[in-house]
Amino acid sequence: MESKIQLFFLTLFLLILTNHAQTLGTYIVQLHPHGTTRTLFNSKLKWHLSFIQQTISSDEDPSSRLLYSYRSAMDGFAAQLTESELEYLQKIPDVISIRPDRQLQIQTTYSYKFLGLNPARENSWYQSGFGRGTIIGVLDTGVWPESPSFNDHDMPPVPKKWKGICQSGQAFNSSNCNRKLIGARYFTKGHFAVSPTRIPEYLSPRDSSGHGTHTSSTAGGVPVAMANVFGYAKGVARGMAPGAHIAVYKVCWFNGCYNSDIMAAMDVAIRDGVDILSLSLGGFPVPLYDDSIAIGSFRAMEKGISVICAAGNNGPTEMSVANEAPWIATIGASTLDRKFPAIVRMGNGQVLYGESMYPVNRIASNSKELELVYVSGGDSEGQFCLKGSLPKDKVQGKMVVCDRGVNGRSEKGQVVKEAGGAAMILTNTELNLGEDSVDVHVLPATLVGFDESVTLKAYINSTTRPLARIEFGGTVIGKSRAPAVARFSARGPSFTNPSILKPDVIAPGVNIIAAWPQNLGPTGLPEDTRRVNFSVMSGTSMSCPHVSGIAALIRSAHKKWSPAAIKSAIMTTADVIDHTGKPILDEDKPANAFAMGAGNVNPQRALNPGLVYDIRPDDYVNHLCSIGYTRSEIFSITHRNVSCHAMMQMNRGFSLNYPSISVIFKDGMTRKIRRVSNVGGPNSIYSVEVVAPQGVKVIVKPKRLVFKQINQSLSYRVWFISRKGAKRGADTMDFAEGHLTWVHSQNGSYRVRSPIAVSWKPK
Numbered sequence: 037m038e039s040k041i042q043l044f045f046l047t048l049f050l051l052i053l054t055n056h057a058q059t060l061g062t063y064i065v066q067l068h069p070h071g072t073t074r075t076l077f078n079s080k081l082k083w084h085l086s087f088i089q090q091t092i093s094s095d096e097d098p099s100s101r102l103l104y105s106y107r108s109a110m111d112g113f114a115a116q117l118t119e120s121e122l123e124y125l126q127k128i129p130d131v132i133s134i135r136p137d138r139q140l141q142i143q144t145t146y147s148y149k150f151l152g153l154n155p156a157r158e159n160s161w162y163q164s165g166f167g168r169g170t171i172i173g174v175l176d177t178g179v180w181p182e183s184p185s186f187n188d189h190d191m192p193p194v195p196k197k198w199k200g201i202c203q204s205g206q207a208f209n210s211s212n213c214n215r216k217l218i219g220a221r222y223f224t225k226g227h228f229a230v231s232p233t234r235i236p237e238y239l240s241p242r243d244s245s246g247h248g249t250h251t252s253s254t255a256g257g258v259p260v261a262m263a264n265v266f267g268y269a270k271g272v273a274r275g276m277a278p279g280a281h282i283a284v285y286k287v288c289w290f291n292g293c294y295n296s297d298i299m300a301a302m303d304v305a306i307r308d309g310v311d312i313l314s315l316s317l318g319g320f321p322v323p324l325y326d327d328s329i330a331i332g333s334f335r336a337m338e339k340g341i342s343v344i345c346a347a348g349n350n351g352p353t354e355m356s357v358a359n360e361a362p363w364i365a366t367i368g369a370s371t372l373d374r375k376f377p378a379i380v381r382m383g384n385g386q387v388l389y390g391e392s393m394y395p396v397n398r399i400a401s402n403s404k405e406l407e408l409v410y411v412s413g414g415d416s417e418g419q420f421c422l423k424g425s426l427p428k429d430k431v432q433g434k435m436v437v438c439d440r441g442v443n444g445r446s447e448k449g450q451v452v453k454e455a456g457g458a459a460m461i462l463t464n465t466e467l468n469l470g471e472d473s474v475d476v477h478v479l480p481a482t483l484v485g486f487d488e489s490v491t492l493k494a495y496i497n498s499t500t501r502p503l504a505r506i507e508f509g510g511t512v513i514g515k516s517r518a519p520a521v522a523r524f525s526a527r528g529p530s531f532t533n534p535s536i537l538k539p540d541v542i543a544p545g546v547n548i549i550a551a552w553p554q555n556l557g558p559t560g561l562p563e564d565t566r567r568v569n570f571s572v573m574s575g576t577s578m579s580c581p582h583v584s585g586i587a588a589l590i591r592s593a594h595k596k597w598s599p600a601a602i603k604s605a606i607m608t609t610a611d612v613i614d615h616t617g618k619p620i621l622d623e624d625k626p627a628n629a630f631a632m633g634a635g636n637v638n639p640q641r642a643l644n645p646g647l648v649y650d651i652r653p654d655d656y657v658n659h660l661c662s663i664g665y666t667r668s669e670i671f672s673i674t675h676r677n678v679s680c681h682a683m684m685q686m687n688r689g690f691s692l693n694y695p696s697i698s699v700i701f702k703d704g705m706t707r708k709i710r711r712v713s714n715v716g717g718p719n720s721i722y723s724v725e726v727v728a729p730q731g732v733k734v735i736v737k738p739k740r741l742v743f744k745q746i747n748q749s750l751s752y753r754v755w756f757i758s759r760k761g762a763k764r765g766a767d768t769m770d771f772a773e774g775h776l777t778w779v780h781s782q783n784g785s786y787r788v789r790s791p792i793a794v795s796w797k798p799k
């Protein structure tokens with residue numbers, strides 16, 4: 037997260053540089069798919085070039101300005117244009133919108149066990165074939181194909197429908213793909229338009245950062261025995277869907293991921309034949325008609341492709357959740373019950389809890405007592421251990437305290453080491469409180485929470501020669517309450533569309549161990565020469581591929597289910613209690629629906645949910661009408677030209693058949709309609725259980741649903757009546773929550789739960 041801040045500054049700087057009338061900028065131009073001039077050209081590419089030709093001066097080759105021509109994820113192209121050209125282009129008929137390119141950011145051995153999956157034969161994980169036959173497309177930083185997680189030894193042949201390629205490039209050719217990693221492509225044009233200089237990163241699908249290797253193997257890595265990071269968390273590493281095939285689309289580079297490249301990857305992935313798209317990247321929420329991922333994923337969803345996205349790491353700020361289109365599964369982060377304790381024993385005998393992963397075999401020699409130093413004051417760069425901020429004479433041979441923030445956590449370790457420091461204590465600030473993201477460092481190090489950091493600094497202040505030692509405790513499982521909501525996990529309500537509750541679910545995203553490029557040290561720093569096959573990372577980036585893998589399992593077990601049915605299965609079966617049987621926590625209080633959505637994913641139950649809430653593509657169009665999008669905005673997203681007035685007339689009382697319920701009281705009463713399909717056994721009877729939000733009366737009709745057949749659908753209606761018209765807040769939103777659960781009358785393990793979030797608009 038620290039590096040995100042840096043990148044944000046970089047973006048500002050670039051904006052200032054490029055904000056000049058005659059400089060070229062990258063724009064994504066959306067066209068009317070049945071444009072009036074379309075038939076004059078025998079290919080989409082020629083048609084797209086004609087728009088550029090009309091716009092630029094006649095002696096220039098229009099193809100020199102074209103970056104990408106899109107036809108599946110949207111109709112249109114990405115091109116480099118000046119501002120005056122833009123003004124001209126805007127006036128050409130058939131151009132429906134032009135958006136400047138936007139830069140987004142990339143946001144195991146154990147998580148499969150923690151989620152209750154068991155590879156034994158009698159189990160539904162086994163019965164789902166571990167995702168056999170499905171293809172997961174991962175848009176990320178590429179892949180390290182030699183990682184043992186991508187071994188294809190036990191993989192079935194490549195599915196016949198697959199049309200993708202294994203694109204050659206630097207240190208990568210077609211022999212790097214196999215029956216596990218069936219495709220790989222890379223997209224550079226949007227990135228190069230902004231950063232033309234080549235920097236040392238592979239110009240090919242090969243992963244230079246580690247992030248894409250990590251996420252791809254989390255979704256679909258094969259089992260690897262004795263996976264570990266320096267002896268920590270030893271065990272079998274496997275992805276959520278070890279039977280699924282993986283196709284990687286490298287769209288993220290050292291400076292982020294550009295929409296024009298992402299759109300190009302989605303465009304071709306749809307044609308390649310992926311079943312699932314996994315996007316561990318994002319930015320800040322923007323309206324759906326301005327959101328390339330929302331637009332591309334609508335088209336993907338229409339083709340039956342599930343799109344799974346990270347919710348973002350901007351929590352716990354309210355309304356920070358990104359990638360929130362209703363046809364996307366939006367994934368927040370939860371913790372595992374695995375800890376890597378590395379306590380700090382201070383010279384005065386006091387002990388502070390910390391966490392770390394440091395090579396187990398080096399511990400004995402490196403945990404000796406050292407003098408503590410905290411370089412604060414002055415320009416305070418030393419406090420964050422920024423490059424060049426630590427005077428050698430002050431830190432030589434000492435244990436250096438570094439506050440989190442500004443620069444990357446691994447980089448701080450590198451800075452301390454370069455300055456001659458012997459060890460490091462990373463201290464959380466008020467921003468991250470007790471969040472415990474473990475990293476691998478180039479020197480002995482641990483991370484302590486905010487409260488501990490206050491004690492530590494007071495001790496340093498209290499004596500002339502403060503001392504401490506780090507005691508590494510290995511891997512500890514099951515001692516802490518988990519899952520819990522990760523502090524950094526982005527929160528709802530949705531900024532652009534509060535009528536849909538987001539995030540949808542949470543999934544493991546803290547200290548996740550997964551595959552790693554063999555040429556990189558675990559910190560990802562070039563100076564780090566220690567080779568590993570696995571490393572640890574945290575973020576909603578890690579949560580997203582867990583759910584992509586689960587979606588592959590469900591798809592493999594239920595070939596005909598739509599993306600909405602798959603998402604419904606994941607949401608209605610999610611856990612809201614933790615492993616101690618108490619409510620899932622968010623810091624020290626029970627998590628609300630804006631933090632965890634429907635709850636923490638439970639793949640075992642998601643494979644057999646009993647009932648599903650299905651949604652047809654047309655329903656989303658209706659929904660966009662109901663939230664007040666204009667005809668042209670709806671056209672941008674859906675390529676459908678509808679009269680909302682007529683549509684609303686035809687579907688009076690429409691509500692989107694979403695598996696969770698968000699009620700916004702404008703007056704005292706709201707009604708929702710839902711329709712559930714029976715995917716359990718024939719002759720199933722379900723009864724409703726409601727826990728009403730405080731201050732709200734909830735009436736469900738009917739209270740019992742009697743299904744005679746499999747695949748039969750039944751509707752029910754729910755009325756929400758506010759009991760507190762008077763208690764409406766004057767200027768702040770007022771929230772409450774509850775849930776509605778359909779319970780099978782003979783088999784209580786079919787529990788189909790929908791969270792209810794209600795809010796009262798300020799007067």
Ligand SMILES: *[C@@H]1O[C@H](CO)[C@@H](O)[C@H](O)[C@H]1NC(C)=O
Binds near residue numbers: 554
């Ligand atoms: C990493 O994986 C490769 C390929 O499977 C293997 O040869 C190598 O020994 C592994 N390295 C470590 C440190 O386990």
Ligand SMILES: *[C@@H]1O[C@H](CO)[C@@H](O)[C@H](O)[C@H]1NC(C)=O
Binds near residue numbers: 211
């Ligand atoms: C791919 O690269 C490897 C190593 O550089 C080489 O041995 C192999 O022949 C190449 N394969 C193809 C199909 O080009």
Ligand SMILES: *[C@@H]1O[C@H](CO)[C@@H](O)[C@H](O)[C@H]1NC(C)=O
Binds near residue numbers: 493494497
């Ligand atoms: C340490 O002492 C200095 C000066 O005596 C003071 O400004 C600072 O706030 C103290 N820091 C802590 C963490 O107690």
Ligand SMILES: *[C@@H]1O[C@H](CO)[C@@H](O)[C@H](O)[C@H]1NC(C)=O
Binds near residue numbers: 671
């Ligand atoms: C949509 O249809 C209306 C009339 O039915 C027409 O005037 C309008 O140009 C169409 N818009 C698009 C983007 O096709």
Ligand SMILES: *[C@@H]1O[C@H](CO)[C@@H](O)[C@H](O)[C@H]1NC(C)=O
Binds near residue numbers: 596747
């Ligand atoms: C279930 O019903 C839907 C339409 O409601 C249909 O498209 C689908 O093929 C049916 N599936 C089965 C297994 O009958």
Ligand SMILES: *[C@@H]1O[C@H](CO)[C@@H](O)[C@H](O)[C@H]1NC(C)=O
Binds near residue numbers: 717784785786
């Ligand atoms: C009861 O429901 C669970 C799914 O929650 C299912 O796995 C199990 O087979 C069902 N039992 C019977 C007897 O139908």
